[in-house]
């Protein structure tokens with residue numbers, strides 16, 4: 001492994017990663033002693049802007065970070081906050097690990113399946129909601145816990161979930177980082 005020269009990387013002309021994301025990635029160069037150290041922040045930048053990371057984008061990040069595409073895929077699939085397939089405007093992540101399971105997580109999942117007419121890891125036809133069961137969200141004292149995009153909801157019941165979904169704006173307005181304003 002060798003240290004790398006600052007800012008020598010030139011993105012492909014037909015890059016699947018948005019120019020504004022590349023601007024940020026190239027600015028990050030130099031903050032890490034090794035190119036591979038850029039991998040997680042680079043994945044996060046792409047995921048925040050594009051909402052998910054495609055195979056093609058992973059290949060480009062592999063080239064950028066000087067690692068194999070398999071390694072990029074391994075890291076991307078390890079973190080549940082990085083999506084490797086398209087998700088709806090609102091990704092409803094229901095924790096189903098022990099504390100939440102004991103406090104009604106399955107009831108929430110079944111409620112969402114019926115209400116939205118989709119199965120686990122599926123997206124509603126209008127692209128608004130994705131249902132994603134996940135492992136511990138590290139907020140066990142508030143079980144059952146649901147995370148919708150970046151927001152946490154604790155002590156959730158089916159009724160509370162209905163209220164939360166009804167309160168979500170029709171269409172998200174995104175800031176330049178791809179986050180809801």
Ligand code: FES
Pocket residue numbers: 095096097098099100101135136137138139140141143144145
């Ligand atoms: S078990 Fe659900 S947040 Fe930890």
